[in-house]
Amino acid sequence: MEKGSYDFKSIEEKWQSYWANHKSFRAEDKSTKSKYYVLDMFPYPSGDGLHVGHIEGYTASDVMARFKRLQGFNVLHPMGWDAFGLPAEQYAIKTNTHPRVTTERNVNVFRQQIKSMGFSIDWDREINTTDPNYYKWTQWIFLKLYNKGLAYISDSAVNWCPQLGTVLADEEVTNGLSEVGGFPVEKRKIKQWVLKITEYADRLLDDLEGLDWPESTKEMQRNWIGKSVGCYIDFAIEGFPKKHLQVFTTRHDTLFGVTFCVIAPEHPLTSLITTKEYQSKVDDYVQKTLQKSDLERTGLALQKTGQFTGAHAINPANGKKVPIFVADYVLAGYGTGAVMGVPGHDERDHEFALNYKLDILRVVSSGSNDEDIHKAAYSNNKQGHIVNSDFLNGLSHKEACERIGQWLEEKGVGKTGITYRLRDWIFSRQRYWGEPFPLAHDKDGNVVPMTDADLPVFLPEMEDFKPTGTLETPLAKISAWKNIEYKGQKLQRETNIMPQWAGSCWYYLRYIDPKNDHEAWAKDKENYWMPVDLYIGGVEHANLHLLYARFWHKVLFDCGLVSHKEPFKKLVHQGIILGENNEKMSKSRGNVVSPTTVIKEWGADSLRLYEMFMGPLEAVKPWQTQGIAGVNRFLKRVWRLIVDENGNLASTANLKKSSSLVETALAKTIKKVGEDTEAFRFNTAISAMMEFTNTVYKEEGLTRKQAEDFILLLAPYAPHTCEEIWEKLGNTQSLSVALWPKFDAKLVVDDMCTLSVMVNGKLRGTITVAKNADNVSVLAEAKAQEGVQRHLEAKVIKKEIVVPGRVVNFVVED
Ligand code: ANZ
Secondary structure (H helix, E strand, O other): OOOOOOOHHHHHHHHHHHHHHHOOOOOOOOOOOOEEEEEEOOOOOOOOOOOOOHHHHHHHHHHHHHHHHHOOOEEEOOOEEOOOOHHHHHHHHHHOOOHHHHHHHHHHHHHHHHHOOOOOOOHHHOEEOOOHHHHHHHHHHHHHHHHOOOEEEEEEEEEEEOOOOEEEOHHHEEOOEEOOOOOEOEEEEEEEEEEOHHHHHHHHHHHHHHOEOOHHHHHHHHHHHOEEEEEEEEEEEOOEEEEEEEEEEOOHHHHHHOOEEEEOOOOOHHHHHOOHHHHHHHHHHHHHHHOOOHHHHHOOOOOOOOEEEEEEEEOOOOOOEEEEEEOOOOOOOOOOOEEEEOOOOOHHHHHHHHHOOOOOOOOEEOOOOOOOOOOOOOOOOOOOEEOOOHHHOOOEHHHHHHHHHHHHHHHOOEEEEEEEOOOOEEOOEOOOOOOEOOEEEOOOOOEEEOOHHHOOOOOOOOOOOOOOOOOOOHHHHOHHHHEEEEOOEEEEEOOOEOOOHHHHOOHHHHOOOOOOOOOOOOHHHHHHHOOEOEEEOOHHHOOHHHHHHHHHHHHHHHOOOOOOOOOEOEEEOOOOEEOOOOOEOOHHHOOOOOHHHHHHHHOHHHHHHHHHHOOOOOOOEEOOHHHHHHHHHHHHHHHHHHEOOOOOEOHHHOEOOOOHHHHHHHHHHHHHHHHHHHOOOHHHHHHHHHHHHHHHHHOOOOEHHHHHHHHHHHOOOOHHHHHHHHHHOOOOOOHHHOOOOOOOOHHHHOOEEEEEEEEOOEEEEEEEEEOOOOHHHHHHHHHHOHHHHHHHOOOOEEEEEEEOOOEEEEEEOO
16 A cells, blocks of 8 residues: 555554553543533344444444534543343354353454444443443342332233243233244233332323423333323122222213223133123133233224123113123223223224124214214214213213213212323343342242342353243252342242343443442432433334333432433434345345445445435435445545645645635534534535535645644544544644634625425424525425424425525425
């Protein structure tokens, strides 16, 4: 390679070792600077290594970390490994190696891959959830939950997967199959540790309001928590004067339209009220239901099945006798596990009534030409007024709900109330590779928690760590570990382990003080660094990880251990990168692109730049290897502009006097790259830098000071190349201590204008563009706006109108 050429390989090696040797990215716990905490969702180190899709988020967070450092912030940007859990254990089983060995090997591969990207990580803070010095504190936090009464043992029906030999959370089961491996899942009753996340349901819901998170993610959490305000109504059961059937409904205004009741097959009343005649049919039906997952039971498109119990309920409003069915579309775990059937106005009830030839009554009018209620339910319409309902006739939905609610309460047969979709969190797994619980049981079944001084409870070494295939846990096989004498008592350790989620519920707190061996984190450090200013990770974690972590954080807040109610102030999801064939990147599809290969051929800076140039960060986009060539050409052009053939400063970067065109273009570029980077519009920031480079070439160069300013803009994106050029420009200190350039405001104001961007006539954002910008770039800029993008997503744009200097209007199909 000739002396002055862009030799990315040696440049990247040189700066990576420089940064490591100088600890350039060490975050200072004591600083007069403002702090900025940038967190990635840490990876679980799988055996396949990282692909180019995984590093998109890490690149984005690194651009931000470097940008914030240039802006003068004291930045914390850590990395670690979520190394316990089912995938790690499955991989170990597949390769017949101990998970500790495979985990260590995988971590080494991941670390090396991540380092080769030149991320500005403070490696002194690296953590690993399987390290006893880490999981000691996971156990310690579990004890906090336990001592607050938020962890209890429950004998509940769970998703049991015989092949994986473990219980799975509902979220780990899809269509009756395990997410991992795709094995059949059935319901079994076993003793489980359960965390009372439901006690925090309202706070988890309410505190979403203050967060700078994507609205769609907040909505997913709201739906997951699923708060419903409604009414609990007691129906008398014929022949059982001491019992009643309590239903939960959000449509108590339709009480006069009830023509049957349905209870979940698992409902405790099922066996009691079923008459002799229907006993065996009901038993059969219950058995069949137990094989199905909730999803299979509740899908709207699925045929509604059920079985009459022979028993009848009495409608408290009008004394009408209605049949009681068991049916699997009613879930045992929601509301009261029993519903009043209103086939006139609920689709599922309608279908059920048609199947079983039950009466269908209209009690809500849709207007003068009410359609035939026997053809379709007039469902969920809260606009109409009540009919055929005695004292509720003529009232609106809201009025009728209030009236009947009062009436039921007066009669003592109902009360308004709230129910949540959120269930308590089943927190134990019957596997090996996880955190042991820090407690034991005495012979009477009492729980004996370990004291803090006895932590960690080490995960014992074990040859045969495979699931037993029965409900017995692997750890139960080691009697020397299981049977202990503790404080003079003979006890048996808990042999379940914690689920994969445990370690990731609090890792962001450990990064703050990773080496502390007498406490989980020091209070003053927590006070300084928290909350996380920016959290970047996949949208697939919207419900579980993000909800679980928020829950633990709130418990820690209640214990006075953290100083904020919420852990993650701003959240950004990177979009998925598809393979070149537009399909999901996966080994089985053969379309995986490894960063290692790309780095070898083009260098890490080209890879970083390409990842950020592909399109809006949140968008789903296909990988195109030829796209790398484009950004690589750009880097070479920048290089050649500043470095001559002999490796010295080129005359084109050492002009004594600048053209006014370059001066103005630079000011605008500084402004735009700053604003775009801040707003995660990395692709438009990069194109602005490309444009600037073109201008400079046309004008035959720039001054040294201008070259420096420009390199500072590019540094967050292509840090190795920029460090090398920075040095060539005569700087003796690394870019990690440099500051973002300033620009002359006078140069940027006059020819910019701000336009409103509307989608179907509604204001969705504003953009600031050059007054003489052409329509193509105005439209591109408008579409890149976060608020606008959201409203264009997956919609067909019918018309694009630009009124120069004033407004952009998109007309989309609704
Ligand atoms: C009568 C009715 C009439 C209903 C009507 C709806 C429409 P959300 O909003 O999701 O909370 N339900 C109650 N418990 C159930 C269970 N365990 N399994 C399945 N369905 C259940 O939904 C509340 C509604 O879901 C309740 O209101 C009940 O049906 C049903 F025109 O009662 B409704």
